[in-house]
Amino acid sequence: MLRALVWLTVCALVAGGLARLFGAPEIADSIWAAGTLVALLPAAWWVLAAVRRGQFGVDVIAVLSLLGTLAVGEHLAGALIAVMLSTGQALENAAERRATKDLRSLLERAPKEARRLAGDGIETVPLEDVVVGDVLVVGPGEMVPVDARITSDWAVLDESALTGETIHVELQAGQEVRSGTINAGGAIEIRATATAGSSTYAGIVRLAREAAATSAPVVRLADRMAQWFLPLTLLVAGSAWLWSGSAERAVAVLVVATPCPLLLAAPVAIVSGLSRISRLGVIVRGGGALENLGRATTMVLDKTGTVTSGRPRGTDIVAAAGWSQAEVLRLAASADQYSPHVLAKAIVAEAIKRGVRLSLPADATEEPGKGISATVDGKRVSVGNLALPEDPPPWAAATLSRATLDAAVVAWVDVDGQLVGAILLADPLRPDAPRTMRRLRAAGITRLVMLTGDRPAPAEQIGAVLGIDEIRAQQTPAEKVSRVRAEREMAVTVMVGDGVNDAPALAAATVGVAMGAHGSTASSEAADIVLTTDRLDRLADAMLVARRSRRIALQSAITGMVLSILAMGFAAAGLLPAAAGAILQEAIDLTVILNALRALRTGRDENPDLSTDTQGLIRRFSAEHDLMRDDLSLIRDSAHLLATGDRVAALTSLRRADAFIQNTLLPHEHAEDRSLYPALARPLGGAEATATMSRMHAEIDRLSHRLHSHLESAEASGAIGVAQSEDLLACLYGLHEMLSLHFATEEESYFALLPGVVSDG
Structure with a gap:
């Protein structure tokens, strides 16, 4: 319908222009008047529909301006307004379709049927008929319909629909697979561990539907702006008519104050933000949660499974x-x-x-x-x-x-x-946790609070590393709720958790965020936002997108209003005729809607874009870290043996540690200096971003060389000498601590930049 309306109004404008060009002004006015009437009917219908919904805004100005142009004979202006209304509505619909593309694709991909093994054959059944224990067949390129366990020998799967990460994962028989995952290999068999309604993808779809149906506070703000903009417009138009005695000036004011798609720029920006966040593996229940996340200043965090891995x-x-x-x-x-x-x-x-x-x-x-x-x-x-x-x-x-x-x-x-x-x-700290805390601070979080049921000692140790402002240990679920409510009284508060015991606290916060990849269903259901991938840094990404979307929404609405008010002043003074005003208003509307669509793009504060080669290097060195991490204990074990006085065992352990350092560790460090750090220089803004790590490599080299010299001396004499024990002990402990710090720093500063790679260190 909108497409037909655009064609009719544009054709009327062009046909009237041609008639005027060939010397038939009466015919031109008639055609332009017809185009005005064509737009007036749907515009009046939009106003009536809004009134029935309890809304009364700037669409009224559009109807008045169309009626005004017909009344005073400004037929060209009426035709221009008709084109503006039709193209504006079409542009807004196209913008919203683009903005909701990711959310709609999530809904459309939900499977409706499953193929179930029955006797010697395979039957296709409705998805709701699948029960726990059923063996299902998933073909190449098909979506896993329910949460299940792999019964085939192995499977290659694409989890991007759940996590936003395009890396394929390989699972073996007995391992769990979540619904929504795409089979990227050959046909596989799985055994259902949940029904369709209680599976992962069904929960995500429910959240996505709520996200698409919910209105944000910033959108309501735009509605409130319209409530005062309408009487202001009528006041200016009436004053211009009384002051000049010219109805044409009043019509000109109404023409430039016709921002039908203008105030739709705010919801377009919010929906664009929802779409942008959904690509990151984050599901937001709606615009309200997004807007609140964008203005939050306090964040409350659970410890186990949230800032730690939750897997001892x-x-x-x-x-x-x-x-x-x-x-x-x-x-x-x-x-x-x-x-x-x-x-x-x-x-x-x-x-x-x-x-x-x-x-x-x-x-x-x-x-x-x-x-x-x-x-x-x-x-x-x-x-x-x-x-x-x-x-x-x-x-x-x-x-x-x-x-x-x-x-x-x-x-x-x-x-x-x-x-x-x-x-x-x-329970190790998530490698991406320290960097996430720094990014949250940069995004506007001024207070970080940790609430945990764990003992004070581990909580305080984790809090010291993360720079937490307040730590409350040994908290019951009721105490967590009470503390969250107290924080909410003071500021807009975000609560992040993953366990069943966190669900009440998530519901008590302004915005509840659930670690949904391995968290409980209860916490996900109670949350406003669910991180579907097991990465805490997605929370910082979501907050940055939320702040940027809210800023763009307000910027678009306020800018458009201010420009319209300025144009109204010129029109009231007789400096802006109705026809020229219509063209100007169309330009204003187009500008602010296009500005609102900026919320779809990556912001400056989000993770930098990495080339395919750089991503490959990060994956390589991250995998090497995982392989080497257990071998780091060889260095510490050698120190422990030496400290207890068992020099014979210490020498044997020292040989193994030195072989690991010389044959595995140092080649890894040198390769990082040669290939990884130069590749990271451009996306991180220069070589200085990796200079500290290079300096640590030099110190690791120095200590490794010193350790090797001690080993050579001990081998020459047949045992570790008493004279060298003290320096050797300091060298071993120092190297172990240096390597532990170096690994952690690289993982949180560099490896966490790559989608899908957060080492479980």
Whole structure:
């Protein structure tokens, strides 16, 4: 309909112009008047529809200006206004279609059917008929219809619909796959673990529908602006008529004050922002949440699973005299295979990562709060929070001290009633968390608060690294809600969490943000914003987009209003005829709507664009970090052995550490200096952005060379000398700390720039 209206009004304007050119002014006026009437009818309908919705705004000015041009015989101006109205509406509709493209594509891609194995054949069934346990077939290029586990040997999957990341992932049999993922390989079989309605993609679609249907506060602000703009327009038009005695001036004022698509620039900017955010793997329930996120100044964060990975990992293994670290880990992980506890899973994962062959346990029993006991290779092994003797051995006392300082949890290992070792586990900080906090500060967050149910020690350690303003540990869900409400009373507050216990606090905040990739359904349902990818830095991206969209929306609306008011002044003074005013108003409307569409583009404060080659380099060095991280413990283990006086074992460990440094670590560092850092110079604004890392490489080189010299001296004499022990010990501890800091800094400053790569360090 709009396309036909545009054609009719444009044809009327052109035909009238041709008639005037060939000396038929009466025919020209008749054609222009007809074009005015063609636009007047739908314009009147739009006004009536708005009034029925309880809205009364600037569309009234459009109708009055069309009627005015007909009344005073300004037929050319009427034809121009008709073209302006029709093209403006068409432009606004096209802009909104473009702005909502990503949201609509999300809805349109939702699968309607699934192919289910039935006996010896395959049947196509409605998606709602799929139940947990059904085996489904997903062909190449098809979307996984429900949350499931892979039953095929392996699968290649594209998770970009969920995460915004185009990197393909490979999963093996038994691994979980979320609905919404695209099969990028051959046909696979999956076993449903959830129904369609409770699966990941269905939840995202529900959020997207809400996002498309919700109006933002900034849009309501535009409506309020229209409420005073209309009486102002009528006042200026009436004053011009009374002052000059010319109805033409009043009509000219009405013509230049006809911003029908003008105030639609605000919702276009907001919807553009929603579309931009959806590409980042962030689902926003609606414009209201986006606008509130854009003006928030306080952020409250949960700890576990939000700023930390939520997946504990082994940080160290301590063995008693006569036992090796490998054997302690093997026995503990073998016993823990039957335990569902998160720490037990972390111990098993650590053993698998280190290539330890596990034995099948027997007679396993588990006591809540204590741990598991099982028979492994004829030995009775107990792992967990075991009671220590009144006078613990020195190594156990030292382990307790280290655990307190490192904010780690200790899993003690007992074999046949004898304490033989301990495994220290910690929930590591997300590598992208420090950089995210800095970007949030730059985006306007002035207060960061951490609320956690964890102990004070780990919370304070994490808070110190992130620069948190206030830390509240050992908080119950009710206390979290109370604290969030108190923060909300003082400022617009964002709450970020992932667990079931965070859902009430998310609902209590001005804006609730859920880590939805691995978080609970309850927290996602309670949240206004869901991060569908397991990356905290997407929160900073979303906030920057929200602030930019809100700024552009207000800028577009206010600029258009100011320009219209200035034009009204010239028209009231008789300096701007109605026809010229119509052309000017069309230019104003077009300008502000195009300006609103800027919200679709990447802002300056968002992550820099990286070339394909640079992304490849980051992936390479990030993968090398993951491979080397466990080997860094060789350096620390050598120091521990030397510190306890076991120089023979320390020399053996030192040989392994030196081989790792010379053959793996240093080539990696040198390759970064040669290839990665120069590639990052352009997107990061110059070579100075990586200068600090290069300086750290030089210090790593120096300490590595010093360590190698100590090893050569020890090899020449057959043992580590007493005279060299002190300097060697300082060198080992210093190198380990330097490398740990260097890895963390690179991961948060450089590797986190790449979509899809946040190392789980």
